[in-house]
Amino acid sequence: MAKKILAVDDSKTMRDMVTFTLRGAGFDVAEAEDGKKALEQLGSIKVDLIITDLNMPNMDGIALIKSLRADAKHRATPILILTTESDGNKKAEGKAAGATGWLVKPFSPEKLIELVNRVCP
Numbered sequence: 771m772a773k774k775i776l777a778v779d780d781s782k783t784m785r786d787m788v789t790f791t792l793r794g795a796g797f798d799v800a801e802a803e804d805g806k807k808a809l810e811q812l813g814s815i816k817v818d819l820i821i822t823d824l825n826m827p828n829m830d831g832i833a834l835i836k837s838l839r840a841d842a843k844h845r846a847t848p849i850l851i852l853t854t855e856s857d858g859n860k861k862a863e864g865k866a867a868g869a870t871g872w873l874v875k876p877f878s879p880e881k882l883i884e885l886v887n888r889v890c891p
Contacts, residue, residue, distance in 0.1 A: 776800050777792070779826070850869070
């Protein structure tokens, strides 16, 4: 059974790239355009991994991660941050919120697949 991944990014182009890459590697991928929509979807689907952008309207990636970690259902779900931010303070903030890993855009498809396989065996 394919692992289910939720890709959360306000950029449709970025969601499409992540989805294309991961589906090509055999994963089942759902998409959401911001943290609020992601939480709505997670009410009705079960995922093995969440990949989120940091800077999004309505609810950013840090707020999404904090909200997920406060929910017993998602306390152990791996969460990767995929962002253009490479600032050390932002990374520390993401880690403190409960992020499992960090990948900077633009990403290489191989690197994304390798990271996904590492955190979601």
